[in-house]
Amino acid sequence: MKVLFIYPDFTLDIDPVTKGVQGLEEGGWYMEGLASMSAVLKGKGHDVALYHIIRPVGRDAFARRLQQEQPDLVGFTAGTRSFPFVKEYARWVKDTLDVPIICGGYHPDSFPEEVAAVPEIDVVSLGEGEETMVELCERLAAGRPYLDLAGAWVKANGEVVRNPSRPLITDLDGMPLPDFALFDFDQLVGTAIGSGMAVLSRGCPYSCAYCINPRTRALYPNCKHYWRQRSPQRSVEYVEELLSLRPELQVIQFCSDMFGPNIPWLTEF
Numbered sequence: 001m002k003v004l005f006i007y008p009d010f011t012l013d014i015d016p017v018t019k020g021v022q023g024l025e026e027g028g029w030y031m032e033g034l035a036s037m038s039a040v041l042k043g044k045g046h047d048v049a050l051y052h053i054i055r056p057v058g059r060d061a062f063a064r065r066l067q068q069e070q071p072d073l074v075g076f077t078a079g080t081r082s083f084p085f086v087k088e089y090a091r092w093v094k095d096t097l098d099v100p101i102i103c104g105g106y107h108p109d110s111f112p113e114e115v116a117a118v119p120e121i122d123v124v125s126l127g128e129g130e131e132t133m134v135e136l137c138e139r140l141a142a143g144r145p146y147l148d149l150a151g152a153w154v155k156a157n158g159e160v161v162r163n164p165s166r167p168l169i170t171d172l173d174g175m176p177l178p179d180f181a182l183f184d185f186d187q188l189v190g191t192a193i194g195s196g197m198a199v200l201s202r203g204c205p206y207s208c209a210y211c212i213n214p215r216t217r218a219l220y221p222n223c224k225h226y227w228r229q230r231s232p233q234r235s236v237e238y239v240e241e242l243l244s245l246r247p248e249l250q251v252i253q254f255c256s257d258m259f260g261p262n263i264p265w266l267t268e269f
Helices: 032-043 059-069 083-096 106-110 112-116 130-142 189-193 213-217 232-245 263-268
Strands: 002-008 011-014 021-025 047-053 073-077 101-104 123-125 152-156 159-162 195-198 251-254
Touching (some): 002 032, 002 059, 032 047, 032 073, 032 130, 059 083, 073 083, 073 130, 083 101, 101 106, 101 130, 112 123, 123 130, 189 195, 195 232
Parallel strands (some): 002 047, 002 073, 073 101, 195 251
Antiparallel strands (some): 123 152, 152 159
8 A cells, every 4th residue: 555645834924905925935844743753654564655745736736746656545634724624625635546545633633513514525534543554545546435443533425423532542662653754854944953853742731721632632542641751761762763864963853742840861861
């Protein structure tokens, strides 16, 4: 199976009255979730490519890239501010190729009904996507139906099948290190300042009212395990792998929601 991840990574400032574009903030940000899913999928023998869109792209250029990649499955990642572009790009995908589309990310986790309402999106992924993507690819490759795909809402005949969420992945050490090479580091914002990003844990032990974490935690049947860390040893391997690919990096940004509340872990690391 060939999977093409499409990552709209830019922000347009829109005037709320005139609806005109007031400004553009180009992207260029590494995303751990995509790199992790890529590593898992490649480990299962699938091909993975990334279309990292850091500035608005025209329909013709978009279609050319799709035809060049010829994916069997397209996966969008969507934040709330990028979701309007995901909707438009999903239409362009269906106009170009007859392939299924899955959409995951922060926005689907929070507003799955809105994502499922987009006609061109076939599957809405909820929560961690590694196991969902692997199973979906295996079913597609075997020509098997996937209406009961756990961790996803699946559309069929105008209806939405709301399947139960998958449990959290509790053993982060058992997962492959992220596929850092999925990204073009020369295109990333951090590269310009010699900085790389490291995500050594998932989730958060707290429930701040202003944060997305309480809502995301509620997706999982084993939510008591929501905050998880790689071991200190595996975390060092993570950083060493990143530096082996980009030895010119001068700074590592630790971008986990929480880094230091486990003092014994922090001391050993």
